[in-house]
Amino acid sequence: MIVLKSLSKDYGAKRKSVRALDDINLTINKGEIYGIIGHSGAGKSTLIRCINLLERPTQGTVEMDGVKLTELTVSELQEQRRKIGMIFQHFNLLTSATVFENIAFPLKLARKSSSEIEKRVSELLQLVGLADHRDKFPAQLSGGQKQRVGIARALANNPTVLLCDEATSALDPQTTNAILALLLDINQKLGLTIVLITHEMQVIRSICDRVAVIDGGRIVESGQVVDVFLNP
Ligand code: ADP
Numbered sequence: 001m002i003v004l005k006s007l008s009k010d011y012g013a014k015r016k017s018v019r020a021l022d023d024i025n026l027t028i029n030k031g032e033i034y035g036i037i038g039h040s041g042a043g044k045s046t047l048i049r050c051i052n053l054l055e056r057p058t059q060g061t062v063e064m065d066g067v068k069l070t071e072l073t074v075s076e077l078q079e080q081r082r083k084i085g086m087i088f089q090h091f092n093l094l095t096s097a098t099v100f101e102n103i104a105f106p107l108k109l110a111r112k113s114s115s116e117i118e119k120r121v122s123e124l125l126q127l128v129g130l131a132d133h134r135d136k137f138p139a140q141l142s143g144g145q146k147q148r149v150g151i152a153r154a155l156a157n158n159p160t161v162l163l164c165d166e167a168t169s170a171l172d173p174q175t176t177n178a179i180l181a182l183l184l185d186i187n188q189k190l191g192l193t194i195v196l197i198t199h200e201m202q203v204i205r206s207i208c209d210r211v212a213v214i215d216g217g218r219i220v221e222s223g224q225v226v227d228v229f230l231n232p
């Protein structure tokens with residue numbers, strides 16, 4: 001479970017600062033797919049980056065499975081971050097590394113042995129449907145395949161939470177649907193909690209359980225997707 005309490009984020013020096021998040025209160029349950037939607041500049045990226053403390057909140061607390069991330073030391077936070085996977089709009093793959101090496105990267109950082117890495121990467125390649133592409137480089141893959149690598153890499157250390165930052169925004173509608181189906185499958189198979197931010201209502205409608213609408217750094221509406229977006 002993720003609990004955000006009175007979360008605010010200001011960028012810049014005091015007199016000229018921009019309030020990107022303003023008193024966000026949010027509880028995301030274990031195993032749910034939670035969507036955060038808003039226009040460009042609404043504060044979505046800042047919010048998702050505050051959840052794993054890539055961005056340090058100006059005020060408020062972030063709690064994950066009972067641990068207050070905002071109170072941890074740098075090394076404690078590094079340990080907790082293993083429980084959080086993240087995928088990105090532009091995939092953020094290592095361009096000079098193969099599919100295998102990209103997925104192996106977080107396992108190497110976690111000091112796994114090469115036999116453990118081999119086994120885990122093979123499982124992940126199966127899970128995301130890329131078993132035949134392990135020795136290719138990112139430039140040889142389609143956008144959807146690159147995002148599958150991104151997902152496999154994010155799942156490498158068995159996180160309990162997956163954060164998705166506009167993960168389908170660079171993909172065509174058909175590929176978007178395939179990636180959303182994969183995320184849903186992973187959510188059901190692994191019981192993983194998924195938080196996704198997007199500006200596309202269709203993404204929210206197709207896989208989210210609950211949604212928060214963010215505007216000007218504030219949550220202006222939240223609830224079950226069917227209640228928030230009544231009409232097709
Ligand atoms: P979104 O992801 O919804 O497009 P962001 O979280 O990127 O919104 O931005 C929210 C607000 O914070 C915007 O006004 C943006 O210009 C500002 N902002 C975001 N990142 C920074 C930064 N590093 N420095 C200064 N202002 C920022």
Ligand code: ADP
Nearest residue numbers: 011018039040041044045046049055089165166
């Ligand atoms: P996104 O595609 O996620 O909306 P943005 O274009 O909002 O990305 O931001 C890209 C990067 O630029 C982020 O790291 C964000 O923090 C930073 N950024 C966004 N707005 C500003 C700003 N007004 N001043 C400085 N940095 C910003």
